Amino acid sequence: MNKEQSQITIIGAGVSGLAAAITLKNAGYKTQLLEQSSSVGGRVKTTLQDGLKLDHGFQVLLDAYPAAQEFLNLEALNLTTFSPASVVFIDGKKHEIGDAQRDFKFAWKTLIAGIGSLGDKWKVFTLSRKLKEKSLTDIFNTPEITTLQYLQDYGFSEKMIQRFFKPFYTGIFLETELQTSSRMFEFVFKMFSIGNATIPAAGIQAIPQQMAAQLHGQIKLNTSVQEVVGDTIHLSNGETIQSDYTIIATPAEGLIPNLPQIEKQWHSVQILYFDTDEHGFDQPIIGLIAGENCLSNNFHFLNDVFENHAKVISVSVVAKHQLTDKKLEERVRQELEEQAHIKAGDLIKSMEIKKALPTFESVQYAMTPTETQLTQNIFLAGDQLSNGSLNAAMLNGKAAAQAVISNIENGIFV
Numbered sequence: 001m002n003k004e005q006s007q008i009t010i011i012g013a014g015v016s017g018l019a020a021a022i023t024l025k026n027a028g029y030k031t032q033l034l035e036q037s038s039s040v041g042g043r044v045k046t047t048l049q050d051g052l053k054l055d056h057g058f059q060v061l062l063d064a065y066p067a068a069q070e071f072l073n074l075e076a077l078n079l080t081t082f083s084p085a086s087v088v089f090i091d092g093k094k095h096e097i098g099d100a101q102r103d104f105k106f107a108w109k110t111l112i113a114g115i116g117s118l119g120d121k122w123k124v125f126t127l128s129r130k131l132k133e134k135s136l137t138d139i140f141n142t143p144e145i146t147t148l149q150y151l152q153d154y155g156f157s158e159k160m161i162q163r164f165f166k167p168f169y170t171g172i173f174l175e176t177e178l179q180t181s182s183r184m185f186e187f188v189f190k191m192f193s194i195g196n197a198t199i200p201a202a203g204i205q206a207i208p209q210q211m212a213a214q215l216h217g218q219i220k221l222n223t224s225v226q227e228v229v230g231d232t233i234h235l236s237n238g239e240t241i242q243s244d245y246t247i248i249a250t251p252a253e254g255l256i257p258n259l260p261q262i263e264k265q266w267h268s269v270q271i272l273y274f275d276t277d278e279h280g281f282d283q284p285i286i287g288l289i290a291g292e293n294c295l296s297n298n299f300h301f302l303n304d305v306f307e308n309h310a311k312v313i314s315v316s317v318v319a320k321h322q323l324t325d326k327k328l329e330e331r332v333r334q335e336l337e338e339q340a341h342i343k344a345g346d347l348i349k350s351m352e353i354k355k356a357l358p359t360f361e362s363v364q365y366a367m368t369p370t371e372t373q374l375t376q377n378i379f380l381a382g383d384q385l386s387n388g389s390l391n392a393a394m395l396n397g398k399a400a401a402q403a404v405i406s407n408i409e410n411g412i413f414v
């Protein structure tokens with residue numbers, strides 16, 4: 001069997017499946033991507049509604065991700081860069097904390113911000129210096145503790161943790177107790193220290209759309225797979241497809257009959273988009289709400305991020321609650337007003353993303369090609385194998401593709 005003869009199928013056109021297809025294409029292989037929904041991108045989605053760009057969750061591309069450099073044309077995405085800072089609101093008071101090494105205007109504001117002690121701010125500086133030097137291999141080989149324990153061990157005060165690290169990393173890890181692995185904390189902190197948080201000018205879905213543009217004619221949308229048995233893929237519509245090599249770029253438990261049905265746990269998030277008369281911050285910046293018992297965690301203004309965009313505020317709610325939609329809307333509106341003196345107008349859209357980030361006992365950087373091979377015919381990809389990030393999703397897609405290529409080129413034919 002050679003390049004032309006191998007039937008290679010990828011299930012799932014999220015960024016992982018797309019990275020797998022691009023890797024195979026670059027090596028001269030043609031693939032078929034099957035995607036159950038009507039668009040590419042999986043969890044990386046933007047709803048365009050009345051001229052508004054409503055991303056499904058506050059999601060940023062850290063441009064220092066090694067996979068972003070490899071799989072994306074960052075320039076063509078026309079990225080908006082977030083300021084390396086946050087505006088923290090506590091009981092109506094505003095504090096700014098930023099990376100003075102990158103933007104000196106934050107030096108004084110950060111020093112006087114009522115967020116933590118001078119010692120805390122010095123420690124942020126030393127941690128940033130340390131993690132810039134620490135390699136990704138070392139980060140992912142360091143024994144894991146929780147992020148909370150890590151911050152306490154590093155000597156940060158309770159005030160600094162509660163007022164800055166907790167809301168900031170809750171917005172990233174999508175869990176409120178900082179129980180996420182310290183490896184993930186170090187990785188994300190490093191990416192923020194050496195690069196920027198960005199959003200494409202057309203919204204976050206521009207990322208998978210750019211990747212899909214390289215795969216003309218290879219993606220079949222609205223095609224749901226029911227089961228994969230050996231070299232046969234059973235579609236939900238009753239059809240079957242023969243496939244010598246299948247990459248499953250989504251959790252495979254429900255798709256492979258004999259795989260242990262361990263139900264994956266997920267972190268969820270709710271996003272509320274409100275129209276507003278507020279001007280915004282005049283720059284793309286993350287707002288944090290650090291008042292006690294607030295459900296609203298982080299927010300930003302879409303008009304700060306997207307050019308000529310209507311005035312819209314996006315608020316993320318991560319904490320668990322029992323409120324009805326209406327009560328939650330009222331609560332978020334009230335918190336914005338009390339904590340940040342921001343008046344939210346009508347609710348434009350509310351989104352609940354139940355399966356936003358996979359949870360992990362232990363996080364890894366990415367799979368090696370060998371680790372992705374499940375059986376002679378079946379390979380696995382997706383972020384859920386390593387850590388919940390665009391970086392891991394893309395790298396695992398690439399690893400699965402490399403494993404397929406190596407099987408074919410080393411003559412391990414099925």
Ligand SMILES: Cc1cc2nc3c(=O)[nH]c(=O)nc-3n(C[C@H](O)[C@H](O)[C@H](O)COP(=O)(O)OP(=O)(O)OC[C@H]3O[C@@H](n4cnc5c(N)ncnc54)[C@H](O)[C@@H]3O)c2cc1C
Nearest residue numbers: 012014015016036042043057060225356382383389390393
């Ligand atoms: C709210 C939110 C915020 C996030 N924030 C960030 C962030 O700031 N930075 C960051 O790096 N990452 C972030 N992430 C994580 C990032 O989005 C994911 O790591 C990444 O998108 C996972 O890609 P994937 O291809 O592995 O999985 P998915 O995107 O889930 O793709 C799987 C695809 O498979 C398809 N599929 C599933 N079953 C079938 C089937 N039976 N047949 C056919 N197709 C099927 C699905 O429809 C989907 O398109 C965030 C995610 C969310 C939801």
